[in-house]
Amino acid sequence: MLTVKKNITIMNAYIIAGLRSPVGKAPKGKFRFLRPDDLAAQVIRQLVAQVPNLDKDRIDDLIVGNAMPEAEQGLNVARLISLLALDTDKVPGVTVNRYCASGLDTIATASAKIHAGLADCIIAGGVESMSLIPMGGWRVIPNADIAAKHPDWYWGMGLTAEAVAEEYKVSREDQDAFALNSHLKAIAAIKEGKFKSGIAPITVEEIGLDENNKRKTSSYIVDTDEGPRADTNADALAKLKPVFSATGSVTAGNSSQTSDGAAFVIVVSERMLKDLNVKPIARLVSYAVAGVPPRIMGIGPVEAIPKALKLAGMNLNQMDLIELNEAFASQSLAVQRTLGINPDVLNVNGGAIALGHPLGCSGAKLSVQVFNELKARNKKYGMVTMCVGTGQGAAGIFEML
C-alpha cells in the first residue's frame, strides 16, 4: 500500500513512546563501567513495555545514534542492543553517526522511512558511554595532508568554542552566568520531578572486591541525572581556569559535561497506530541539517534552524519550547543572540552544561524532554537543535498530538 505524497510536511509517522536513562557523569560517575549496549538495552526494554500490545517481531528496525562507534560501541552496536533488549532475533539494527546530532538524526530517519512507506515501526534514538570510549576514540589517525593545510578541521571542540566566543564577542562573564543559570534550572526541574516520567531507572550490577579483597556483588539503581550541582555559584565558576586556550574564556564550568546516557522513541505508521490502538505523543514536522565552517562549528544551529523552519513553513516565534544543546555556553549564547531566540522558551529545565551531553544520545534525550515539557505546559510546538563537530548544525521541529 504505497502512497505517493507530494508535500513533505504531511507526515503520517507518529511517536508513541519515548524514554531516556538518567545521565551519568563520565568518567567517574555511576555508569562508569556500565557498557553502552547494556545501558541502551535497559532503556529499550522499559520503552517497549509501555506499549503492551506491540508484537516485538513487528518492529522493522532499531536505529541507534552513536558518535564514537568503536570498542564497546563498535561491531554495529545497534544489532547487539536489539538482540539484548528485545528477546527476538527478528529485529535488525543500524548504527548511525552524525556526532552530536545522531540521536535526533535517527528519529528523523525513522520518521522518513515510515513516511515513505518503507517501515511501520522503528525504535530510534542513541546511546553514548563517554566513560568507556574517549572523545575522538582510541586510535586517532588524522589525515596528515589535511592537518597541514586545514588544521582547524581537526580542532578539538573547545578550540571551536573559543573561536565562537571571540568572533561573536561572548564574554567570560556572560558564559559563566549562562552556565550558572543552566544549573539552577536543572536543579529546580529535578526538585519538581519534571524529568521523572521521561526517565527509565537503570540498574547497575557491580562485581568488585570488598575490604578483605574478596569478590563482592552488589547493585544499585540510578534514576536521577548526576550532572547538576547545587553547590555551584558565580564565584566558583569565575575562579575556573580556561582549559582549551591559555588566554581563553571557555572553562570546564561553562562547557557541557562528558556523560553516559541512552534515549529512545518508538515511531510508527498510521496503520500501526490503529493496530495498536494507542494515542500518539508527537510527530516530527521537519528536520534539517546544515554545514558551517569547522572552526566555528558551534554556530551550526544558526544555519540549521531557519532551514527546518522553512521546510515546516513556520517561524521561530511559533516554537513554544526550544531545546538547544548546550555544547558550550559561548556557542549557545552566540546562537541565541544571532537568531534572537526568546530566552523564556530556551532550555527551560537546564541544558547540557548542567545535565550532561552524552554525544550520540543527546538528540533523542532532548526530544524526550521536550515532549514531556510541552505536555506539562499543554503546548504544541517544540524544537530540538544542536551544533555538530567539524561544522554542522541540526534542527528538528515536533508537533504534539
Added chain:
Amino acid sequence: MSRLIRKVAVLGSGVMGSRIACHFANTGVEVLLLDIVPRELNEAEKAKGLTLESKAVRNRIVNDSLQGVLKSNPSPVYSKSVVSRIKTGNFDDNLSEISQCDWVLEAVVERLDIKQQVFEKVEQFRKPGSLITTNTSGIPIHYLVKGRSEDFVKHFCGTHFFNPPRYLRLLEIIPGPSTDLNVIDFLMHYGELHLGKTTVLCKDTPAFIANRIGVYGIMSLFHTVKKMGLTVEEVDKLTGPVLGRPKSATFRTCDVVGLDTLVHVANGLKDNCPNDEAKALFVLPDYVAKMNESKWLGDKTGQGFYKKVKGSGGKSEILALDLNTMEYRPQQKVKFATLEQTKPIENLRERMKVLVAGKDKAGEFYRASFAGLFAYVSNRIPEISDEIYKIDQAMNAGFGWELGPFEAWDAIGVKESIAMMDAAGIQTAAWVKEMLAAGCTTFYKIENGKKLCYDVPSKSYKVIPGTEQFILLDTVRESKTVWKNAGTTLTDIGDGILNLEFHTKMNTIGGEVLSGINKAIDIAEKDFRGLVISNEGQNFSAGANLGMVFMLAIEQEWDELDFAVRAFQNATSRIRYSSVPVVAAPHNLTLGGGTEICLHADAVVAHAETYMGLVEFGVGVIPGGGGTKEFALRLSDNLAEGDVELNEFRNRFLTIGQAKVSTSAREAFELGYLRNGIDRVVVSRNRLLTEAKAEALRLADEGYTKPVPRTDIRVLGKQALGLAYVGANSMLSGKYISEHDALISRKLAWVLCGGDLSQPTMVSEKYLLDLEREAFLSLCGERKSLERMQSILNGGKVLRN
C-alpha cells in the same frame, strides 16, 4: 650480614617522619607510618557524618601529613608509584603491627617525656631483635632508654637524618651506651648501601657533628657581619658557590631552615657546652634575638633575612634585611676585588688560596672566618670525634660543603693557616702543631691510589674506613691515567675496565669530549675489556657545547656544523657499536647530549638522583646526537603485536616535545630514557662507579659481542604524522605554544615518523640519523632558534619565542 629489612615502622608523621617513610619506600621497603588519633572531628568530617570511630577520622593526621609532604617540591618520592608501599595507621589501632617490622624508627616530637612514652608502648609490641631507632637532632641518646629491657637497649640507636632526607646525604648514627656493635655496623652499612647516605658515626655530644660545626659557623657569622659592617647579601655572596658551598650560602639557608630551629640548636649548645671556648658566640646578637621575637623566621613566616614582595608591575622582588635599620630594602650589588680576581679560577682549592690572600675587606673576612673555623674544629677532636675525616664528611654531606673544614685547611695550607690564626689571636689545638712538627704537612694525602687521613690518636696516616670498597676517581686518577686531553681523562680502574671522565665546564660535550669517547673506545677495544663513562663532577653533563653550535650557526658555517653534528652522531653510534661493553653511569643533571650518551650505552647504571632529559626544544632544536633516532628505535622495539602504536608514539613525541626531565632515575624509566631489565639504579653515590664497573665486567664475562646495526626499525610514516600535526596545531591555537614551538614539533614528528612514508615501514638507523641531522641543521638556520640558544648562553633562561 644476616639482618634483613623487609618492613619498617615509622612512628610520627611530621615532616621528618613522613619524608623518612617516603625515602624507605623509594628504596623498595614496605613502610607502616603511624601517628596519633585526633581528639575531635573537624568541620568536613562532621558534615560527612563521620564519627571518632571512623577509620578516615582516626587516620586523618597521618594521612594529611603524608599527603602534605607528597606535595612538597622537590618531591620526597622517586615516583608516585612508590607511595603504595606506605601503609598509614594510628598508634591506638595499629601499633601492634610493629611486631611484623624489622626496624621501628621513632620520629615523634622532640620531647623527652613523649619519646619515652612512645618507647614504653613500642616495647609491648616489638619483635625481639628488631632494630629500634630514634631520630633526633638534639636529645641525648642515653636519656631515652631509661626503664627499657635489655633486648631493647641493645638494639636501640640514635639517628639524625637531615631534612629533606631524600636529598641531604648525611645520616649521623649515634649509639647509646649499650648499643650492640653489630647494630651500629648494620646501620652504618645499611644507611650507605640502601638509603644512599653518607653515614657518620657520632659521639653522643650536643648537636652531634654537623650541626655543632655548622651552627658554630652560622653563629660566628651572625657576629662577624655586624662587627665588620657587612650586609646580608655580601655575606651570602662571600660564603656561597665561591667557597664550594650551596648557593643559599648563609642567610638564605637560615631562611629556608627557619631561624627558630637555629636558635633552638644554638641555645642548646650554649646551655650544654660550658667548656666550649667559643660559647660566647652561641649567645644571640641583639638583632637575631629581635628577629626571633618578631617571628621573622624565614620562609615559614614569610620574612627573615630576605623578604619576597610583589613589586610594581606584578613582578616579585626579593628584598634584603638591613641589619642596622632592621628594615627591608632592595638588594645591593656585591662587589669585591678579591671575588673578581677569583672568577677565572675553576679549581676550588686554588681559589681558596687566593681568597684568603685578598687585600680588601673580603680577604680580611675570609682570614678571620677560616682562622676561627679551623681552630674550632681542631679543638673538637676528640670531643665530638676522634677522627678528622668524620667532620669533613659530615659538613660535606650535611651542609653541602664541597670541602670540609680540614680539607679547606689543607687547600689553604696547614702551616699558612696557623700564621693566619696567630694574626687573629686564636689558638689551634696542640695536636695540629705536633702533627706539623712531626713533618706531616697535610691532613689528607694520596698514596698508591688510596686516600689517607691523619689519625690523631696514633699520630699516623690511615686509610679512611669504608672507602676501600669504592673506586673514587679523585684518588686513582693520578696514578692510573691511561690517556687524557683537555676535556676528558681516561683512567684504568682495574680488572680490564677503563673509565672515561669529562671535565669540561658543566661537563658539556664538545669536540674534545667526542674525540675522548672515540679514543677511549679505540684503547678499550685494543687492550681492555670494557669502558665506563662516569665522572665525579657536580653534574654528569649539561649537554652538548651549545656555544659552539651557536657560533657555527650564526656564522652560517653549514658544512662545519654538519660535520660537528655527524661527529656527535658517530660518537654515540660508536658507543653502541664497539667490540667492548660501554656502561654509562650518570648522576645529577644529565641533559641533552648527556642523555644521548646514556641512550646509546650498552647499559646504564644511574645514581638514584639522576635528572635526565632531552631538553633540546628549549634551545630551538631537536636532539641531534642520535637521541631522536633512538626514541624512534625504542618506540619500535616497545610495541607488541596489536598495540595501539599511536599511543606509544604520542608518549615519545611529548617526552621530547615537552623537554621532560626526570626528577629521579626511577622516573627516567617511566619517561623511556632508561630501559627496564637493562639499565639499573644505584642509591649510593659512592658506589656508582664501582657498580658500573661491575656491570661492564658482567657484560664482558657474558661474552659481549658487537651489536649488528639495525635495519628493522618500524616507523609509522604518514599514519602518525597527522596526529603530531594536529597536536601541535591545537597547542598553537590554544596559545600554549608559539609558532616556533609548532615548527620544531613538526620537525620532530617528521624524524620520529620516518618522514611522510605512506605506510609503516622498516628503516635503518642511518636513514633516521640522516633525517635527524637534516632537521637539526634546518632548525639551526632559524633565527628564533638562535635567539633561544643565545638566551641560554647569556643567562640560562629558556626563551619561549
